[in-house]
Amino acid sequence: MTSASALERLLRPVAPLLPGISIADVADRLLTPEHKAFLSLPIVDGSGRPVGLVSRSALQDIFMQRFGRDLRGRHPVEEVMNPAPLTVSLDTSLEEAAKQITAQLQYPITEDFILVDARGHYRGLGTVLDLLKAMEARIAQRNLVLRKALVELKESQTQLVQSEKMASLGQMVAGVAHELNTPLGYVQNNLQLLRELSAPLFDLAAAQATLADCLNDPQCDEARLAQALQTAEQARQDAAPELLAEDLAQLFDDTFYGLGQIAELVVGLKDFARLDRAISEEVDLNECIRSALLIARNNIKDKAETLLQLGELPRIPCAPSQINQVLLNLLNNAAQAIEGFGRIHIKTWAEAEAVFISLQDSGRGMPPAVLARIFDPFFTTKPVGQGTGLGLSISYKIIQDHGGQIRVASEPGRGTRFLIRLPRPQALPLQRSA
Structure with missing residues (x-):
């Protein structure tokens, strides 16, 4: 499959609009069933070249106002059109298209991106979610090839596999796209x-x-x-x-x-060996726990009852996005380890030199052989294609780089407990990994 054909598969043919159409007409068009999946509609000139995009968000800002439709509905669409939309040529490779769009993308996402042919003529719209899914499929395909190579190395020499794992971290970390x-x-x-x-x-x-x-x-x-x-x-x-x-x-x-x-x-996360640091902030870890629980809610609600025993904590300097990532990974792993309906108990407390987070589940637990390897890169007990084996390895390194420790205790049939210790004040400054 060529790069061009991969990008063409993302193309969704959407009939463009001509300049001069009214704002109300565009809003009515976006409300039709064939356009309800799109965040925006394209505007093209008489020669078929795109001149802008009108987003659903911009229209809502108008029509949510009192008498917004009456006051501005007949105005020309150029008033709310983005004259510089994201535009990608169909000749662009999937990887370059993803790099181009993510580099220019603004959040929250309120527009689609325009696909044009080699002459710059409008061909259709693409959605950011479709692009991310295509990139994830491409990465998963490459990961299968790399995983097979690692298995072959393991069969020939265990030590060589370990060296290869460490040397290939930079390439294989792209597999965390499943996160x-x-x-x-x-x-x-x-x-x-x-x-x-x-x-x-x-x-x-x-x-x-x-x-x-x-x-x-x-x-x-x-x-x-x-x-x-x-x-x-x-x-x-x-x-x-x-x-x-x-x-x-x-x-x-x-x-x-x-x-x-x-x-x-x-x-x-695209470069595990370096892990770019966010600016250190003074953070209450209880807030991080609540945020992670909110994100993991859909994965937990049908699997476990969550018991919170959150003590009063001092604010400590850390990179909150990375701590959230660790907590989210532990919560998802806990939910996956529970058979039927169980319990996840989260407890926090502070001592003179450190703050602690304990996360204990009532899942199936782990035997000693698995327990000894859970922080190894690429080690996973999940079926092929359902995990990269990097989640706990990344979590271990994040806590280590914060000057803390993460320990685990588990017994088959009795669940698993993770204990995170972070110093107060930070014993080691956040640094880039070499």
């Missing part, structure tokens, strides 16, 4: 919820617009006015804006946080 599945999963869920929650608001806006027209129409009789009032009131009850505000705020916060985690994973 993107967690934030991507709940971002997608949040977007679906946002779509469902926002639909009644559009109905409310339309009903209120109809009522406004009737109020401004001297010929509007009492029956028509009563009907408009009843429709607007019903739409308001269906939308329940007084209850919706808090839900939307939480969904936006969760989604922004997830997109931030994706960005940091893409930039910070």
Whole structure:
């Protein structure tokens, strides 16, 4: 499969719009079933060259305002068009396209990207999630080849395998792309919820617009006015804006946080040997635990009851995004280790020189042979294709680089307990790994 054909598979043919069309017409087009999966619509000139994108977000900013459709709906679309959208040539390789888009992407993601042919003519739209999935599939395919090479080396000489593992960390760390599945999963869920929650608001806006027209129409009789009032009131009850505000705020916060985690994973985990450091912050580890639990909620809720015993902790300097990554990995592993429905007990406390996090599950536990290797790079007990074996290895290195320790105790049938110790104040400054 050539790079061009890989990019063409991401292409979604979307009929473009011409300049001069009204904002209301574009909004109506985005609400049609064939366009509901897109975040934006393309605008092309008479020669078929893209001149901009109109995002669903920009339109919502207008139509969520009172009388927004009436006041600005007939204005030309150029008022809300992004004249410099992300544009990728179909001749570009999948890897270069991903690099180009992630380098220019802004968060939260509110637009798709435009695909053009060699002459710069519009061919269709691509979505960022489709691109990430394609890259993940490409990485998974390469990981299978590399894993097979490592197995062959292990059969010939164990020591050589260990050396090869350490030498190939920089290449193999791309396999941690599966870590993107967690934030991507709940971002997608949040977007679906946002779509469902926002639909009644559009109905409310339309009903209120109809009522406004009737109020401004001297010929509007009492029956028509009563009907408009009843429709607007019903739409308001269906939308329940007084209850919706808090839900939307939480969904936006969760989604922004997830997109931030994706960005940091893409930039910070592609090179395991160096692990770029975020700026050290004074952090309450209890806040990190709550954030990680929120992200892992979908994976845990059907598997375990979470018991929190969070003591009062001093704020300590650390890279919170990396600590969150460790906690998220431990929570997901705990959920996967539980058969049926179990319990995850999280406890924190502080001593004179350090703060501690204990995470204990009621899962199946590990035998000594597995326990001795769980922090080894690429070691995993999961089936091929379901894990890279890097999660705990990365977690171990993150805690080590913070000057802390991570220990584990486990027994088959009695669960597993991880204990994290982080010094206060930081005994070792955060440094780049050599």
